[in-house]
Amino acid sequence: MSITGRILRSNVDMTQGKPLTVIFSFALPLLVGNLFNQLYNVVDTAIVGRALGADALAAVGSTGNINACLFLLLGGLSTGVGVIVAQYWGAQRYEALRRLLGTFFTLLLAGSVLLSVLGVALTAPILRLLQIPADLLGMGVTYLRITAGLLLGNALYNAASAVLRSTGDSRTPLAAMAASSLCNIVLDLWFILGLRMGVAGAALATVAAQFLSALICLWVLWRRKKPFAFASVRLCFNSEDAALILRFGLPTALQSCMITLGGMTVQGIVNSFGSVTMAAYTAVQRIDSLTIQVVVSVSNALAVYTGQNMGRRDIDRVRQGLRATLKALCVICLGLALAVFASRRLLLSIFLDPATDAASIAQGADFLSVMGFAYIIAAVMNSYLNVLRGAGDVNVSLIAGLFEMGARLAFAGLLAPRLGVWGIWLATPLSWASGCIIPVARYYSKEWMKKALL
Template identity: 35%
Template sequence: MDLTTCDIRKGLLLFALPIILGDLLQQVYNLSDTLIVGRFIGINALAAVGSAYALMTFLTSIFLGLSMGAGVLFSMEWGRGNIHRLQLGILHAFCLIILITILLNIALYVWMDPILHFLAVPQAIYDSMRIYVEIIFMGLLAVSIYNFFSCLLRSIGNSVIPLVFLGLSAGLNIGLDLLFVLGFHWGIAGAAIATILAQYVSGSGISMYYMKTYRSFILHRQDWVFDPTILHDLLGLSLMTCLQQSCMNFGILLVQRLVDTFGPITMAAFAAGVKIDTFAYLPVQDFGNAFSIFISQNEGAKRIDRQQQGFRIATTMTILFSAVISLLVFVFAQPLMQLFVQAKETEVLWCGIRYLHIEGTFYIGIGCLFLLYGYFRGMGKPGISVILTILSLGTRVLLAYALAPTLGEIGIWMAIPIGWFLADLVGYGWYFMGRTKIDMSVDGD
């Protein structure tokens, strides 16, 4: 899809929809683990998987951030029509991301116990969580490969193929979860094995598709050259985007650490609540990522008018969708929690409902923040996204740790939307100041 010429509203929706559906399927990996583990193994196992999910989200954000940053470079070169520079950018980015993945994977196994101790994992679930992460870390290479090729295809307007491979692997993950946990009685290890097998299916499948379908983007061995300017541009975009994604999820990890100190009941409630959150605001998160590609393609094509019009349209769509989702989550908080927690677990159930009633009411804040992230990243200014992330997460973490001693877990839940709206205020102020400068420059010409 050429996002520099299409109808903006229709183009954004059609381009974003496969990304949204794809990431919803990706969440099925952990969702199926959570449902099956919580229902058939127990609350302690659910708490272990939930805590491991926060850690895995942080690690995945590193690979995703690198790939998303590289995708901005790919989109700009695609918008400019510079295919040779696009080819070199793909080669440099792939080598960089795979190298970082391998080094990080080694470090995780070396420092596994210190990481788990840092997370303040209770002794009651420590062994279960260690078994789970020992296995799940084996799938990080597959996650990295999938995210790279997914971002690459989306950057040139193809958002459908990543959805296809995720659909295949998500179905496989559910089937293997049921087989390994219910059929073979492998417990929490079975859930982890099912997940990594499904991840390798999606990673290997999308890479083989790319190599067969997009041969023109693959340089011949004799054309492999090191280009310091491309590496400079790539590092500037990828590392800053990686930093933004990592800061965002590291803040979540710190919140998880605080939640862990309240014990298995709060941990289980938070694990279920975060899964509901993920599905609730994932569409606006992915819409922000799709919007980033729209912005970067039009930045490459020098279509400032479309960027400004697109920002207005995207903001309106994000606010409306987020408001509807908040209403639905508030009204149906109890049945949503009961998807993960049995009715007899009343303490876990009501703790999770309080979380959704407090935090889930304000999804507009996180929706607009994801849109701002996408805008500044697409403009080639990921540093601003980093600042907004640090502001949002810093506020969230500091308030959570300050309020928790007196308000308990409710203080943690209250801190989350406050951080969102503070970052929104700064981000929109930044956008309007920048737009004013552009308008004055045009008037001056």
């Protein structure tokens, strides 16, 4: 069988088999794909920091939360729609799924155009609001206008990969991310080092790679024939499906944005400490975006697992999956925390030159010491949240996001004036601990069992 044939037949039925085996076998391609995805940021950051200097790194880093907010509005909508797709798929309701996807892609395209226009128009005012230093503003505006103006590639990848994953295919998004990451590396080196395009080159390389990943996922969906033919989906607008998409997608999208908006506010506090702290914060975020992927991938697999099993109304199997996943993740995260702590300065030297950026490396090492041991908290929070999301109890995500954002702002605002940069470093794990309260309480209330779509 050809590689294409294997990809086209890679759907996994998560309603059968040992829960932990099924979840982790599905999560492994997700993890590798997410690592390739984050490689975009790592390569961009390493090349920008090493080739263009700490100021350029700080400028690009200051746009991260704004980009994330724009991307997550549409990406969160795709994640929410993935819940519906998983439950329809588990119940084998293919005709309803076809109509739903036609409406979803119509909404996605319209939303991409609107957010691109807003992102380009509001770039400079938002960066000024975040107190980015005047000498870094021009580079930040250049980078953000390119990535925001061409966010359609990211939106299409998130949408197509959400459909693939919710139907049991975690291999195709992996292949797409591997190809696009290699593309991004080549273009980064060419645009930044070869053509001397500066931060604009980094932005264009990332955008081009995102479009490549989207095209690969859409092509595989288009080729798939059984049991559901994606090629038969047509752009349309059905008011009932639109309401369902917004009911499931908006809470997830807003929850993601609430966390990011909290991050934007914290970024403003970080910026007030100057370029040394900004560079340290950016480097740690890039490292964290890689190390946290174990938690993200396994918990996302748990959401698909939950959705498919709720489509069959097998609640006992959902509970078994959560228990087994929590035990495994806690052990993994403890080992991960120790590894990050032991190698924190080596990791930071990938992005910052020890000879010229020693102060940023020192601050970043302190931050990584805190972040590494917060991964267990993140594992608990994300596992419970994704079970609730997969079950269809999506409003909890929004409430938890608001609570976490409020906690992060409160801790950063209260601790930074008293503890300096340590106040910012401590705000993240403390807000994650606060964010655990709502999903854990909701799960044990058993109300989520009544939220299944079917």
